[in-house]
């Protein structure tokens with residue numbers, strides 16, 4: 001694809017996102033594509049000099065051993081502008097500093113992003129400008145609709161990239177390849193053969209000093225409302241004709257429009273919990289409620305689990321359970337598709353206790369197909385065997401794939417406006433029930449597997 005963006009502006013240059021994820025990914029992308037030329041402008045409310053910003057960029061690039069002509073050219077003329085991005089004059093100054101068609105990347109808290117968009121409406125924008133917005137997109141359905149309206153007044157939809165780095169993972173293409181480039185999965189990919197689907201994203205990471213953002217979001221909004229619903233959409237979509245932006249996004253949109261809480265019951269379909277003090281990977285972790293910046297009375301959950309149904313012919317009656325949490329004892333990132341038991345196991349064969357399971361591990365991507373096979377000893381005794389395939393790490397970090405889409409004007413892997421709103425609609429009844437305390441806030445020890453009374457998934 002041809003690069004359509006010539007200047008990348010990071011609003012929130014001092015953010016954790018920029019230094020830890022965006023800049024390393026940019027470094028890797030430009031190392032892999034030495035022919036690219038890109039001007040980088042950083043901006044933030046901190047009074048930084050160009051030299052300080054350059055050193056921040058350089059250290060982030062170092063983490064991925066970035067090098068080559070594209071990196072040298074970028075470091076040579078990158079600059080930093082101190083600005084309040086909620087002020088139109090400051091934004092105008094930033095845009096004046098752009099030598100080529102810019103992309104504005106909002107590495108900002110969602111409320112500040114919304115104010116910056118209001119300010120952008122008051123100034124003239126350069127032709128072809130791209131706007132890249134981080135998740136969460138808005139803070140609920142209403143604010144997401146309002147933000148979409150604001151953006152629509154600024155640029156056409158294809159120039160808006162609602163970033164979800166889970167869609168920037170090769171995982172999406174791996175799932176599509178597995179399903180649609182084989183004859184054996186798609187014919188059984190439905191309620192007729194699938195019992196349930198679990199998407200699990202358990203992290204050993206704790207709060208990592210992100211209370212300012214996380215304490216208002218919690219695990220439901222941070223992971224399920226955004227990333228994991230996108231994974232569900234890719235898993236459950238109808239076969240697209242092409243991998244074009246329109247086909248992919250139409251396919252995901254149709255799934256999400258049909259998705260709602262299991263039996264429409266927020267109390268039956270959702271669970272939440274918060275970690276108490278413990279030890280994770282040998283390190284002591286304080287109770288979430290005692291972390292600096294956390295308001296314990298807010299009762300923010302650090303582990304969330306919600307079951308959904310998809311009201312289509314293909315998926316009627318199949319529960320999709322999404323779970324994610326922090327400070328857990330084991331990092332577990334996988335999609336588990338559990339098939340229905342064989343219709344009839346011939347009398348005489350013994351030992352078929354578990355049905356067939358397809359596990360798709362995320363980052364690093366791997367697939368395991370757990371089957372019932374005849375064991376090496378007694379031929380009538382069925383044993384469990386697993387066939388596994390490693391997909392490899394992908395050419396780029398997830399954010400590198402996101403940035404490549406932005407630079408090349410390809411929104412295939414970004415979230416479309418209507419879909420962002422759907423995701424808020426889907427989780428709204430859970431948020432409402434939790435706010436009213438209709439679902440108890442359970443506890444789990446940091447370093448454990450979660451509350452012992454919760455049914456294990458997968």
Ligand SMILES: NC(=O)C1=CN([C@@H]2O[C@H](COP(=O)(O)OP(=O)(O)OC[C@H]3O[C@@H](n4cnc5c(N)ncnc54)[C@H](OP(=O)(O)O)[C@@H]3O)[C@@H](O)[C@H]2O)C=CC1
Nearest residue numbers: 012014015016017044045046084085107108112134135136
């Ligand atoms: N960090 C992560 O792992 C991930 C973050 N995200 C998303 O990225 C976004 C940023 O998150 P994160 O990096 O954690 O947040 P941080 O709190 O680390 O950074 C927020 C940034 O916003 C800047 N900022 C705030 N107000 C203004 C203003 N009025 N004018 C200019 N700059 C301003 C801050 O600058 P200053 O400090 O100078 O005020 C800072 O650079 C969020 O939407 C989050 O959901 C998404 C995926 C992962």
Ligand SMILES: O=C1O[C@H](COP(=O)(O)O)[C@@H](O)[C@H](O)[C@H]1O
Nearest residue numbers: 135165203205222223227363398
């Ligand atoms: O967006 C986010 O994602 C990360 C998990 O993604 P990973 O690619 O870093 O594994 C999560 O830790 C963070 O809380 C959330 O904001």
